[in-house]
Amino acid sequence: MFCPQNGALYDVISKRQTKLPLPCSGVSFSVREMALAGVRVIELAGLAPAPFCGMILSDFGARVIRVDRTKVTMAMDSQARGKRSVALNLKSPQGVAVLKKLCLQADVVLEPFRKGVMEKLGLGPEVLLEENPRLIYARLTGYGQSGSYAKAAGHDINYLAMSGLLSMLGRSSEKPYAPLNLMADFAGGGLMCTLGIVLALLERSKSGQGQIIDASMVEGAAYVGSFMWKSRSLGLWNRPRGENLLDSGAPFYDTYQTSDGKHMAVGAIEPQFYEQLIQGLGLDAASLPPQLSMSDWPELRRTFTQVFAQKTQAEWSKIFDGTDACVTPVLPLDEAGSHPHNRERGSFLMDAQGEVSPRPAPVLSRTPAHPCLSRDPVVGEHTRSVLEECGFDSAHIEQLLSAGIVECNEAKARL
């Protein structure tokens, strides 16, 4: 198969593929059919949010070049699907000149550094946009490009804390807990920055002009959490953390351990669905307190806990599958792909190395994503080919290589 994003040819492991269908298997497509076909992205290598943004763009057809540092032994990018890698030393004027040339031919540059880093390198937006006014200059940071925290180091948990949302996450009488680094890094960061890029591309198709995207993970996370702010007047969050309807306060919106040490997720909010939950659990509704009697929730939770502990996860799944009780098994990552529903939809895919990961979402009916399934790039694997494409002649490339401005690891990639 041909990988449209990075041009790699590869074979998919067919045996495993039959167990876990690939969303694109059997479908013939051309790169021109993908939503972001023709979009050229320069992604400066970062930790997690920007790589995710680059991967989404690549999944939907953009040609993403990741600019790595030189003298790096290993890529830190676990979201490298479909990308090409150029190893370039930006601490040298020649390296800066190479990046400028790459950006001249790009639609998007994505930078994940602390405020001021790009300006210090002479690669700030005023410079790059002057040279290429159609460029979309995406800046993905924790605290944004202004404000007193703008230059401070931080990670997902700090941004989530600053968004207001972390204060709401956690069990009753316990300290706040971050839901992995999902909310700020990925939902409020990488994904929101992707939205900004797609919006700017759309706008550019009318105005012909690029623009700067100031994607702050604090603001992105807060925006994802708009429901929490805007539903406060409904009384949904009046009680302390962990004691409300949707924060594990309600016994009908929680997880329960099964007899085999696994868990079931229960989301039976509406009365008609709650009724089916009670039926499935084999309880007598008349002997239970009313569903919304908050003072009875602790007692009701104890009852549900005891009942769920009497059967295995598979037994509960059998009882609840096909009902509207809103009860599902809590699947570990390595079981999610093989659940019948997810298999039927091809929700997960397997790459050429046998690694399973989620299929790009959402599914577009005419121009769906076709994620590249070949292996991730080695740092500097595509330096030569990218520079050639960009118009550098071989003498110039050799000079850059021998001066250590760029590194080429084609050979390492073949090992």
Ligand SMILES: C[C@H](CCC[C@H](C)C(=O)SCCNC(=O)CCNC(=O)[C@H](O)C(C)(C)COP(=O)(O)OP(=O)(O)OC[C@H]1O[C@@H](n2cnc3c(N)ncnc32)[C@H](O)[C@@H]1OP(=O)(O)O)[C@H]1CC[C@H]2[C@@H]3[C@H](O)C[C@@H]4C[C@H](O)CC[C@]4(C)[C@H]3C[C@H](O)[C@]12C
């Ligand atoms: C999996 C782990 C990742 C966890 C994610 C975590 C939870 C997050 O929240 S990520 C979000 C972080 N925040 C941001 O992205 C916001 C914006 N960015 C910043 O605020 C900062 O960049 C920063 C705080 C994140 C980092 O600050 P830092 O001071 O390091 O950098 P900057 O100020 O931005 O400046 C960058 C400098 O670099 C220069 N530069 C950049 N590119 C080039 C280039 N091509 N050439 C030359 N120079 C370049 C630039 O000029 C700047 O220079 P100056 O400072 O002089 O201005 C992973 C977290 C840690 C990983 C492990 C670790 O790395 C060790 C191993 C490494 C190995 O390769 C792989 C295994 C590791 C164990 C690795 C494993 C995982 O990846 C981690 C655990």
